[in-house]
Amino acid sequence: MSDDGVRIYEVGPRDGLQAEETVVATDAKLTFIGLLADAGLREIEATSFVSARAIPQLADADALMSRLQRRAGVRYPVLVPNERGMQRAIEAGVDAICLFTAATESYARHNINMGIDESLAAFAPVAATARERGMWIRGYVSTAFGCPYEGEVSAAAVVDVSQRLLELGVDQLGISDTVGVATPRDVRRVIGARRDAGIPPAAIACHFHDTRGTALANVMTALELGVRCFDAAAGGTGGSPYAPGAAGNLATEDLVYLLDREGLDSGVELDGVIEAARFIGQQLHRSVSSKVGRAGGWPLG
Amino acid sequence: MSDDGVRIYEVGPRDGLQAEETVVATDAKLTFIGLLADAGLREIEATSFVSARAIPQLADADALMSRLQRRAGVRYPVLVPNERGMQRAIEAGVDAICLFTAATESYARHNINMGIDESLAAFAPVAATARERGMWIRGYVSTAFGCPYEGEVSAAAVVDVSQRLLELGVDQLGISDTVGVATPRDVRRVIGARRDAGIPPAAIACHFHDTRGTALANVMTALELGVRCFDAAAGGTGGSPYAPGAAGNLATEDLVYLLDREGLDSGVELDGVIEAARFIGQQLHRSVSSKVGRAGGWPLG
Numbered sequence: 177m178s179d180d181g182v183r184i185y186e187v188g189p190r191d192g193l194q195a196e197e198t199v200v201a202t203d204a205k206l207t208f209i210g211l212l213a214d215a216g217l218r219e220i221e222a223t224s225f226v227s228a229r230a231i232p233q234l235a236d237a238d239a240l241m242s243r244l245q246r247r248a249g250v251r252y253p254v255l256v257p258n259e260r261g262m263q264r265a266i267e268a269g270v271d272a273i274c275l276f277t278a279a280t281e282s283y284a285r286h287n288i289n290m291g292i293d294e295s296l297a298a299f300a301p302v303a304a305t306a307r308e309r310g311m312w313i314r315g316y317v318s319t320a321f322g323c324p325y326e327g328e329v330s331a332a333a334v335v336d337v338s339q340r341l342l343e344l345g346v347d348q349l350g351i352s353d354t355v356g357v358a359t360p361r362d363v364r365r366v367i368g369a370r371r372d373a374g375i376p377p378a379a380i381a382c383h384f385h386d387t388r389g390t391a392l393a394n395v396m397t398a399l400e401l402g403v404r405c406f407d408a409a410a411g412g413t414g415g416s417p418y419a420p421g422a423a424g425n426l427a428t429e430d431l432v433y434l435l436d437r438e439g440l441d442s443g444v445e446l447d448g449v450i451e452a453a454r455f456i457g458q459q460l461h462r463s464v465s466s467k468v469g470r471a472g473g474w475p476l477g
Numbered sequence: 478m479s480d481d482g483v484r485i486y487e488v489g490p491r492d493g494l495q496a497e498e499t500v501v502a503t504d505a506k507l508t509f510i511g512l513l514a515d516a517g518l519r520e521i522e523a524t525s526f527v528s529a530r531a532i533p534q535l536a537d538a539d540a541l542m543s544r545l546q547r548r549a550g551v552r553y554p555v556l557v558p559n560e561r562g563m564q565r566a567i568e569a570g571v572d573a574i575c576l577f578t579a580a581t582e583s584y585a586r587h588n589i590n591m592g593i594d595e596s597l598a599a600f601a602p603v604a605a606t607a608r609e610r611g612m613w614i615r616g617y618v619s620t621a622f623g624c625p626y627e628g629e630v631s632a633a634a635v636v637d638v639s640q641r642l643l644e645l646g647v648d649q650l651g652i653s654d655t656v657g658v659a660t661p662r663d664v665r666r667v668i669g670a671r672r673d674a675g676i677p678p679a680a681i682a683c684h685f686h687d688t689r690g691t692a693l694a695n696v697m698t699a700l701e702l703g704v705r706c707f708d709a710a711a712g713g714t715g716g717s718p719y720a721p722g723a724a725g726n727l728a729t730e731d732l733v734y735l736l737d738r739e740g741l742d743s744g745v746e747l748d749g750v751i752e753a754a755r756f757i758g759q760q761l762h763r764s765v766s767s768k769v770g771r772a773g774g775w776p777l778g
Contacts, residue, residue, distance in 0.1 A: 329777045337729040357775040359738040360697055388775070389687070389731040389768035396661055421764075422772035430690040437660040463722075467690035471723035474658040474689070475628045 181441045183219065183405040184431060185350075185381055186212050188456065190221040190255060191411030194233050198459055202236045204459045205245060211455055212410060213250050215448025217428075222252040222272065224259035241268035257288065257477045262302045265303035272312040275346065277298045279317050279333045281356070282325035287318070296340050303344040315341030316350040316383070320366055331354055331369035337440060338375055349380050350407065353394070355418055356387025360397035367401050377402030384426045387416055391426035392434050399440075406431060411464035413454035427466030429453055433473060446473050482742045484520065485732060486651075486682055487513050489757065491522040491556060493519035493714030493726055495534050497761055503537045505760045507662070512756055514551050516749025518729075522575065523553040526562035542569035554615060558589060563603045573613040576600045576647065579635045580618050583626035584655070588619070590641040597641050604645040612723060617651040617684070618644030621667055622659035625719045632670035639676060650681050651708065656719055657688025663696035668702050678703030685727045688717055691737050692727035700741075707732060712765035729769030730754055734774060748770060749772050 189209055193200055200208075205223075212220050222244065222391075228235035237254065245250060253272035256262045265273055277295040278284040283291050306313050319326075320334045338349050351367065358366075365380070370380060382398045384391040384407070395406055409433045414424025429449045435442050450469055457464040462471070490510055494501055501509075506524075523545065528564045529536030538555065547553060554573035557563050566574055576595040579585040585593050600616075607614050620627075622636045639650050652668065659667075664683070665775050671681060683699045685692040685708070696707055709732045715725025736743050751770055756763040765771070 182737075199576050322775060355775070356772065357738075359735050361739050387768060387772045388726070388734050389690075390693055392691055392737055393697050393735065396694050396697065402731070416772070419772040423768050427690070433689050434691055435695065438662050467688060467724050471657065471688045471717070471720040473657075474623060 181404070181443070182399070182435055183220065184216040184217060184428060184442050184444055185405055185407045186217045186220040186408045186410065186428060187221045187383070187425060188370050188409035188413055188428065189213065190224050190234070192409035192411070192456070194224065194231050195391035195414045195417065195424065196233060198460045199233050200456070200459045202240050202243065205236070205240055207454050208452060209244065211448065211452035213247050215452055216247060216444040218443065219251045219253070222254055224255035224257070225264045226255065226257050238264055238268055241270060245295070251312060253312065256302060258298055259302055259318050262305055267307070270311070272314075272339040274316060274350070275302065275303070275341070275384065276318065277337060277341070278319045279329050279337050280319045280323040280326045285325050286325065291386050292337060296344065299344055303346065306392045307345045313346040314348045314350050314381070315344070315346035316352055317341070318352045318354045319364040320351045321353040321362045322355050324355050334366050334399060335373045335375070338370070339373060342375065342379065347379070348373070350383045351380055352383035353385050355448070356385035356391070356416065356422070358384065359390050359392050360393055363394045363397040364401070367398055368401060377404070381405035381407060385414065385416065386412060386423045386426045386430070387419055392430060395426070395431065395434065411456045412466040413460065413471060415457060423465050427453065427464070429466050429468040433468045480540070482601050482705070482744070483700070483736055483744070485518060485729060485743050485745055486520040486706055486708045487518045487711065487729060488523065488684070488708045488726060489513065489523045489710035489712065489714055489729065491525055491535070493710035493712070493757070495525065495532050496715045496718065496725065497534060498629070498757065499761045500534050501757070501760045503544065505538070509753060509757050510545065511755035512749065514548050516725055516753055517603055517745040519550060519744065520552045520554070525556035525558070526565045527556065527558050539565055539569055542571060554613065557603060559649055560603055563606055567610070570613070572602070573605050574640070575615040575651070576603065576617065577617040578638060579620045580630050580638050581620045581624040581627045584620040584624050587619065587626065589676060592604045592639060597645065604647065608646045614647045615638030615649045615651050615682070616647035617653055618642070619653045619655045622651045622654040622663045623656050624654050635667050636670050636674045636676070639671070640674060643680065648680070649706070649754055650676070651684045652681055653684035654686055657692070657717065657723070659685065659695050661694050663749060664695045664698040665702070665744065668699055668704060678705070682697050682706035682708060684708035685726045686715065686717065687727045687731070688720055691729060696727070696732065696735065710711060711750050712757045712770060713767040716758060724766050728754065728765070730767050730769040734769045
């Protein structure tokens with residue numbers, strides 16, 4: 177990654193697949209993760225150690241992580257919801273974890289069955305264990321730009337949860353547009369508030385969903401604000417339980433196309449991502465929802 | 478339209494439908510145009526007076542324009558390729574026309590069967606007639622950001638054709654990303670060049686295709702550069718003959734969502750556009766390709 181570089185944090189295997197109807201086999205997930213690494217992705221969120229009942233799509237987390245051939249220079253974070261999940265992660269040899277809470281009380285309660293305070297209290301021992309073991313830690317702040325239950329969300333609420341996660345020792349915040357409603361003005365409002373709060377831009381990753389087509393416009397604004405890490409999912413998988421039929425995560429190939437043409441080096445090869453996206457589309461029995469996945473790169477081949 | 482206002486120039490009935498496989502009946506086109514006006518659109522490019530052999534989808538141009546119930550305050554431009562087309566437009570009572578050429582010689586030859594010089598020479602008497610009759614005139618500069626035959630396109634080429642169209646008396650330039658390859662850096666390069674060329678931003682409309690998902694990011698950049706008129710097609714119709722299966726024009730509903738949330742008044746109602754998009758999707762026997770068309774607006778209803 178050059179000085180002009182941007183990191184792409186791939187969330188397809190976890191955030192992408194957990195919201196898909198089709199359950200993908202472990203072998204296919206391993207192939208998918210391998211194709212993503214082949215494409216040059218160096219941070220690939222691999223799975224989640226939640227209960228198999230809650231998210232059957234990721235019920236194979238233990239098997240997946242034990243079979244995963246880790247490559248040098250690639251980080252494979254996994255989502256850990258609690259101490260039980262942390263134990264499983266340790267047993268699987270994981271060295272990077274994600275904690276998941278929200279900027280709104282209602283979403284936290286609906287999604288992780290804990291209020292915000294309760295979730296942060298539950299994360300404290302998990303984060304302490306992770307720090308002791310030298311693990312890298314991400315803290316997700318979901319519903320940072322809008323909540324399906326509470327509507328608009330204040331920047332103050334996002335900053336508050338962010339600061340409390342940083343106090344727990346997280347290395348990076350995943351500021352997430354869970355319902356895909358943000359436009360550049362929201363990005364300025366929410367991400368811009370990090371300055372007064374003393375949160376460095378290097379601690380922030382933006383996680384945009386392309387539900388309303390605004391993800392790349394939001395990336396451009398976040399870049400202006402100094403953010404240099406963006407989440408994306410090859411094939412734009414993920415959908416939204418709040419908008420059936422709607423688009424999901426920002427597609428990695430759409431992001432790579434934009435960054436390439438903006439002259440920003442991500443170290444990720446567009447053709448490789450398109451291949452990974454096609455592969456996972458086949459496993460999901462549907463065509464990928466990304467624009468570049470359908471149109472191809474440029475100049476035309 | 479307030480001081481913060483942005484004009485949306487609807488191209489669905491012409492640019493959208495001309496690239497669709499299904500030929501839509503005249504009655505349905507009239508209903509579509511009516512729904513667009515109901516939604517608050519005040520510039521609706523209605524059809525094209527090209528030969529029926531070249532574009533069978535728009536073979537009903539004369540009937541359409543003679544039957545169209547024009548509403549006060551709404552402009553219905555039509556594309557006119559030559560003097561014969563101009564004669565038909567006059568007979569149909571048209572008061573706003575569009576001329577169509579390109580920034581690249583190869584695309585002009587492939588698309589309108591004339592080189593750039595030849596096209597401008599052919600437009601001169603058409604534009605003169607239009608001016609005499611007090612018609613509003615738009616001049617399209619296609620392939621302004623990339624050409625399927627020549628690849629990259631220089632800002633100088635775009636400026637040159639733009640200036641020659643302005644000399645013919647066009648009121649507005651439609652600077653078009655025909656193949657949908659532009660990212661914000663291209664917009665800065667191409668639209669930014671208008672300043673040294675002495676072209677006022679008020680003379681520019683940007684016509685982005687969302688083929689690679691970058692249209693809204695490009696709109697944001699063009700707004701920063703002072704552009705205040707954007708083309709869009711309800712339902713994101715149009716596709717691309719150069720990328721089968723790819724997305725088409727920027728969807729009007731995606732643009733309205735962005736502008737609304739950015740606090741920029743277009744006078745267009747999102748729900749009305751979504752209704753028009755659904756209607757034309759039914760006529761085309763497919764679901765609309767817009768993101769907001771699938772996800773709906775925000776807050777969730």
